Amino acid sequence: MLGHPYTGRIYPVSRSHAEIQGLPAYATVAAIPEPVDLAILIIPAEFVPDELERCAAAGVKAAMILSSGFAEARTPAGEALQARIVAIAARHGIVVCGPNAEGYANTAAALCPTFSPAVDNLGVPLVPAWRGRGRVAVVAQSGGMAFALFDRGRPRELAFSYVITTGNEACLESFELVDHLLDEGTSDVVLVYLETLRDPRRFERVAARALALGVPIIVAKVGRSAAGVRAALAHTGAIAGDPAEYQAMFRRHGVIEAADLDEMLDLAAAFSSCGDRLPAGTRVGIGTASGGGGGWLADACTAAGLDVPLLDPRTRARLDALIPGYGCSQNPVDATAQAILQSGYAELARLIVESDAIDAVIMIVSARLAASFEREREALTALTRDSGKPILLWSYTLPGAGTAAIVGQAGYPLFTSMPGCAKALAAMAHYRAIRDRR
Amino acid sequence: MLGHPYTGRIYPVSRSHAEIQGLPAYATVAAIPEPVDLAILIIPAEFVPDELERCAAAGVKAAMILSSGFAEARTPAGEALQARIVAIAARHGIVVCGPNAEGYANTAAALCPTFSPAVDNLGVPLVPAWRGRGRVAVVAQSGGMAFALFDRGRPRELAFSYVITTGNEACLESFELVDHLLDEGTSDVVLVYLETLRDPRRFERVAARALALGVPIIVAKVGRSAAGVRAALAHTGAIAGDPAEYQAMFRRHGVIEAADLDEMLDLAAAFSSCGDRLPAGTRVGIGTASGGGGGWLADACTAAGLDVPLLDPRTRARLDALIPGYGCSQNPVDATAQAILQSGYAELARLIVESDAIDAVIMIVSARLAASFEREREALTALTRDSGKPILLWSYTLPGAGTAAIVGQAGYPLFTSMPGCAKALAAMAHYRAIRDRR
Numbered sequence: 001m002l003g004h005p006y007t008g009r010i011y012p013v014s015r016s017h018a019e020i021q022g023l024p025a026y027a028t029v030a031a032i033p034e035p036v037d038l039a040i041l042i043i044p045a046e047f048v049p050d051e052l053e054r055c056a057a058a059g060v061k062a063a064m065i066l067s068s069g070f071a072e073a074r075t076p077a078g079e080a081l082q083a084r085i086v087a088i089a090a091r092h093g094i095v096v097c098g099p100n101a102e103g104y105a106n107t108a109a110a111l112c113p114t115f116s117p118a119v120d121n122l123g124v125p126l127v128p129a130w131r132g133r134g135r136v137a138v139v140a141q142s143g144g145m146a147f148a149l150f151d152r153g154r155p156r157e158l159a160f161s162y163v164i165t166t167g168n169e170a171c172l173e174s175f176e177l178v179d180h181l182l183d184e185g186t187s188d189v190v191l192v193y194l195e196t197l198r199d200p201r202r203f204e205r206v207a208a209r210a211l212a213l214g215v216p217i218i219v220a221k222v223g224r225s226a227a228g229v230r231a232a233l234a235h236t237g238a239i240a241g242d243p244a245e246y247q248a249m250f251r252r253h254g255v256i257e258a259a260d261l262d263e264m265l266d267l268a269a270a271f272s273s274c275g276d277r278l279p280a281g282t283r284v285g286i287g288t289a290s291g292g293g294g295g296w297l298a299d300a301c302t303a304a305g306l307d308v309p310l311l312d313p314r315t316r317a318r319l320d321a322l323i324p325g326y327g328c329s330q331n332p333v334d335a336t337a338q339a340i341l342q343s344g345y346a347e348l349a350r351l352i353v354e355s356d357a358i359d360a361v362i363m364i365v366s367a368r369l370a371a372s373f374e375r376e377r378e379a380l381t382a383l384t385r386d387s388g389k390p391i392l393l394w395s396y397t398l399p400g401a402g403t404a405a406i407v408g409q410a411g412y413p414l415f416t417s418m419p420g421c422a423k424a425l426a427a428m429a430h431y432r433a434i435r436d437r438r
Numbered sequence: 439m440l441g442h443p444y445t446g447r448i449y450p451v452s453r454s455h456a457e458i459q460g461l462p463a464y465a466t467v468a469a470i471p472e473p474v475d476l477a478i479l480i481i482p483a484e485f486v487p488d489e490l491e492r493c494a495a496a497g498v499k500a501a502m503i504l505s506s507g508f509a510e511a512r513t514p515a516g517e518a519l520q521a522r523i524v525a526i527a528a529r530h531g532i533v534v535c536g537p538n539a540e541g542y543a544n545t546a547a548a549l550c551p552t553f554s555p556a557v558d559n560l561g562v563p564l565v566p567a568w569r570g571r572g573r574v575a576v577v578a579q580s581g582g583m584a585f586a587l588f589d590r591g592r593p594r595e596l597a598f599s600y601v602i603t604t605g606n607e608a609c610l611e612s613f614e615l616v617d618h619l620l621d622e623g624t625s626d627v628v629l630v631y632l633e634t635l636r637d638p639r640r641f642e643r644v645a646a647r648a649l650a651l652g653v654p655i656i657v658a659k660v661g662r663s664a665a666g667v668r669a670a671l672a673h674t675g676a677i678a679g680d681p682a683e684y685q686a687m688f689r690r691h692g693v694i695e696a697a698d699l700d701e702m703l704d705l706a707a708a709f710s711s712c713g714d715r716l717p718a719g720t721r722v723g724i725g726t727a728s729g730g731g732g733g734w735l736a737d738a739c740t741a742a743g744l745d746v747p748l749l750d751p752r753t754r755a756r757l758d759a760l761i762p763g764y765g766c767s768q769n770p771v772d773a774t775a776q777a778i779l780q781s782g783y784a785e786l787a788r789l790i791v792e793s794d795a796i797d798a799v800i801m802i803v804s805a806r807l808a809a810s811f812e813r814e815r816e817a818l819t820a821l822t823r824d825s826g827k828p829i830l831l832w833s834y835t836l837p838g839a840g841t842a843a844i845v846g847q848a849g850y851p852l853f854t855s856m857p858g859c860a861k862a863l864a865a866m867a868h869y870r871a872i873r874d875r876r
Contacts, residue, residue, distance in 0.1 A: 230733075
C-alpha cells in the first residue's frame, strides 16, 4: 500500500508492534482516532471472527479478509470459523469480502491492499496515462489468476479500474461486486474468474443489467473436469456445478466465455479499444503484407465463425492501383511488403474498411519496430475517428516497446494470438447482435 | 549477411555497381574468381531465368530465388517464367529453392541471406549460447511466418538450426528439405508451415523416416477455409487440398498438427527441452501455489486429452507433511504460496514426479522474477537429471528477463499459454505412444 501514491490514511493494528513500516500502530481497532472505512485482515484464521466483531463494534463499514483456513480447509473448525464470519457480518451489517482472498487494487485511488507482487515495482503507473476510457475491472475467486490478468494486461496497455479477489465468498459474491461496478459506472468491461455461482438469480439480474448498459462481461468458469471440480472445492469450498448448464446460462444472458487468461485479455483489449465500434455483422476484411499470414488468419477467422468474403469490384479496383501483380486484392488482401512500404498500413486499411462487403477489418502487421507506427500515428488516428467499423491488428512478430501504446492511443487493439484476435472479433459481432435483438 | 559473423566469402554481382556495402562487386557471376556454392537471386522476375542459366553455366551448385512475379502472379507470363526455372534446373542439375521466397538462415554458419528484419540487430546470438541439444528447424512456404517463428521463439530461448523459406517451390519442396535435415542430423524438431504438399509419396517416406529417428515434425497446414484456399493459391500458386485428407495423412504418420504460431512454438519448446523424457502415458500431476490456477489447468489438461488422477496415499502423505491445512495434496496439488516459499518448486515437483500414479508433471509457477529460479537452479537441474519423466512449467505471470534461460538450462520448457502447455504435453504422450507401437 505504501508503494503507491494512495492519499488516504493507513492505520496498522498490532498487538506486538508500536510501529509498522514507519506508521504508528494501534493496539486495537477501537484505538484508531477516526472512523475507519475498511479493515484489511491478515491475521491467522482463528483470530479473525473476534477481530471482525471488534471492527464492526468500532464502526468499520467493510472488511477484506485475506487469511486462509476457513471453509476451503474442509474441516469442522474451518467451517465453524467461516459460519461465525457470516453471522457477524449479518448481525452488524458490515460488508465482508473473502476470507481466503488476496485483497484488491483500486487503481483510481492507487489503493492496493494485497500481497500480490504483481502490483509491486511496476516501473509504470497502475493505469496507462493516455487511456481515458475503456477501463477493465477484474473480479475473481482466485487471487493468483486475478493479478495474473493485471500482470499480463498492463504491458498490453490495458487500463484496469479494479482487480478484486473474493476467495471463499462467505458474504460478498462475485456478481454483487459486478453489480456495484455497474452502479459506479467507471468500468467498461468486466472480467470474472468463477469457480461457482452461489446465487444464480442475482447473476441473471446483474448480467441483464450489464447487457442493457453495454458493459460486456467476460467469464472464465473453472470446474469443467473431475479434477477441476475437486480443485475448486479444495480452493474456495466451491461447488463447481454442471458446465453445460453454466454455458447455457451465460449464452442466454450475453455473457462471453473465455477459455484462458490470454483469451480473457484478448476480449478485454478488443472491447475496451473499440468501444461502440462493434461490427454490424460477421464479414471481415483482412489486409496483410504476408501472404502466408493472410491465408492462415482467414482459416482462423472462419474457424471462429466469421466470414471472409470476396471484396466488391470497386474496392478491388482501388486496391489493385496500390498492389503489385504478385499481390492480390481478393480478400485476404495480400498487399505485399512493397505496397505497405509505399502506402502504409492506414491507407490499406482505409480502402478495405470503406467496402460495403465487410463489417470489420483485421490488419496483419509486424509490430516489431514501433517506428513505422509512430510515422503513421496521424493517419491511423484519423482512420478510427472516421470509421464506425472496428479495425484490429494482429502482429506476427512480437510487438516492440511502445507499439501497444501508439496503436492503442490511435484506437486499435493489438493482438499476438491469431485465434485470439479472430475469436475476439467474433465475440464483438455476437455481442452486438444480442444487444440489437434486445 | 554482413550483420552476422559469417566467415564464408560473399561476392555481389551487379551490372551497375563496382562495390556493394564495401564488397567489390562483379559484373557477371562468371567473373567471380572461385567456384561458388550458392547464388542468391534478388533481381526482377523477368531477368531470373537467364541469370540462373548463367549461374549454372558458371558451375554454381545451388540457387535461392527471392524474387516474386512467377506462378503466384497467376498470369501466363509468370507461369512461363517459373516453367523456365524448372527446365533450367533440370537441365543443369542446379538445386533451386523458391522463387517468391524470403531466403533463409543457417545459424551454425551465421549465414542469413534473407530480407527478413527478424534476424537483424538481435542484441543476442542467433542461438542461445547454453543450448547444446534441442535444435529446431523451420521449413515454410511463407517467409513472414517462417521468420515470425524465429522472432517469437528466440526470446523463449529456442535454438533454431535453420529457418528456410521455400515460396512457390518450383523445384525443391518442403519435405525434400526436411529429408535433407534428417540426413544432416543437427535438427531435433522440425516445424513446417505448409500451403500444399506437391508430392504426397515423398511426404510419407520422409515422415516415416523422421518418426523412426525420433525427430518430431510439427505442421501447420493452411487452406482450411474457402478464403484460406484462395489465399494459398494467390500466395504461392498452391492448391490447398482437402483438410480432412491432410489431417488423416498427418495422423497416420505421427506428424503433429498445430493451429497457430504459438502452438507450434509451444510444441517445439516441449520436445526440444524434454528430449527423450517423453511421458509413458497421459496421467499428469499438477503442482501449484495458486489454487485457482490448479483447477483451471486441470480443466485444460482434461480438454487436451490428459488425465489428472488422484495421487497415491504414499505420495499424498509426503506432500501433506509440507502443505498447510488450507492447501490440498489430491491433484492438482495446491501447495499454497506458503509451502512454495518454504520448500521451493523443485522439492514439490520431486515429490509429485516420484509418484507411480503419474507420467508427467506440470508445475504452475510465477516466473515474473528470475531470482527465485536462480536460487533453485541446482535443485531444478538435479531433478531433471534424476527423473525420466518430463516436467513442464506454466507461468501465470509473464516471465521476467532471464527466467527462460535459467529454467531452460535446467531442462524445463516454460509456457505462458495454459492450453498450449496442456496440448504440448498431450502431443508428447501421443508421439511416444505412436513410436512405441512401431
